[in-house]
Amino acid sequence: MSRFLFIKALLGPLLRVLFRPRVQGAERIPGSGPVILAGNHLTFIDSMILPLVVDRQVFFIGKDEYVTGTSLKGRLMAWFFTGVGMIPVDRDGGRGGVAALMTGRRVLEEGKVFGIYPEGTRSPDGRLYRGRTGIARLTLMTGAPVVPFAMIGTDRVQPGGRGLPRVGPGRRVTVRFGEPLDFSRYDGMDRDRYVLRAVTDEVMSHVMRLSGQEYVDVYATKAKAA
Template identity: 50%
Template sequence: MLYRTLELTVAPALRAVYRPEVIGLQHVPASGPVILAGNHISFADEIFTPLAARRQIFYFAKAEYFTTPGIRGRAMAAFFHGMGHVPVARADTRSAAAVIDIGVEVLGEGRALGIFPEGTRSPDGKLYRFRTGVARVALRSGAPVVPVALVGTRAVQPPGTRSWHRAPVQVHFGAPLQFPAQPGGERSSRVLREITETVREAVQAMSGQEYVDAYAQSSAAL
C-alpha cells in the first residue's frame, strides 16, 4: 500500500527533479521473478533502482532499521515494512543463512528481488568483491539476474550526510543472465564464484568503476 502511494505521489516528483537517465529498461521484465543485482554507492540506490525499473523491488535491510526506539524509529520501521524490505541481523549467522531462503520465497511469489552483492555501500566509490549470495539465490530459484549499474547517486547523497543534492544520475540495466541449476552447484565454491564474477563483470562494464579485489569493510548498510 505504501509503495503504491509513493509511486503515485513521490516517484513522479523525483523523476521530474532528477530526470535519471535509464538505459536498458527493456531488460527488466514488467512482471515475474527477477533478481536485480547492482553496485552500491549510496543509500539513494534503493530509491533510484525501482524508480528506473518502474516496479517494486524487495530488498534486505539491516535489522536496526526496524528496531530503533522512539518516534523516529517507529516511523523508519513503518517505512521499510511498507516498502517490502526484509530485516536481516547481519551478525546473526542463522539470520544471514535464512536470507537465501527468504530471497527464494520472494522470487517464488513472482516478485523482483534487489541484491547489492558487495554486502555494504562502497566506502570510496570503487567496486568491491561480490559475495556469493546472488549466485546461491539464482541457482536455487532459477530466476534471471539483471545486472544493474548506478552512476551519480553518490553525489545525490554523499556518504555521511542525510541531505540530497541535485546531480546527474544514470541507471543501467544489463541483459538478463540465466544460470541453470547444476548438480551440487550450490555446494561448489568454484561454481558460486564463477557465477558471482560473471555478474560482477557485467555490473563493472556498465558502471566503469575501478575494481578492488577485496570485500568492502564499511558497515554503513547492507
C-alpha cells in the same frame, strides 16, 4: 491502492524533479516471474531510488534498524521501506547471512523481484568490490535470471552515504540495467564453491561494465576494516 503504488505515485514525481534520474534498459527486466536485480551500492539512497524506477515491486533485505526507530524520522523510514518492499533482517547475528539467503529464496519462489547488492555493503571509495557468492546461490537454487544494474551518480548526490541528498548541476542520477543473465547451465551445482565464485564474478563483470567503476578484487568489508 497498495502502499507500494501509493508511495510510488507520491514520491516518484518528487524524485524526478530532485534527481532527474535517467533510467536505461528497464525494459530488460522480465515483466513476470522471479527475477534477481544485482547491482553496485554507492550510498544509502540507492535503496530509495531503485524501487521507484522499476515498474515491478522490488523486494530486498535491509537492516532491521531501518524499521525500529521510534522518532518521527524513524517511523517515516519504516513506513517508506516496508512499503516499497524492504524485508528487515538482523544481519549482524551469526545467522544473519543464512536468514537473508532464505528470505531471498522465498521471495523468488513466489515469482517476485528480489534486489541484492553482491558487495554486501556500500563501497567505501566509489570503486566496485568483490561480490559475495549469495547471489550465485540464489540464482542456482531458484533458476531465476539475474539482471545486472548500475547506480551512477548517487555518491555525488549523497557523499559518504549520510546527510541530506544534495541537488544541483553535476548531481544527476543514472540507473542502468543490463541484459538478463541465465545460469541454467550450472543447474544442480549450487554447492560447488568454484561454480559459485564463477557465477558471482560473471555478474560483477557485467555490473562493472554498466557502471564504469574500477574493480577491486577484495571484499568491501575488508577494505573498510583496513
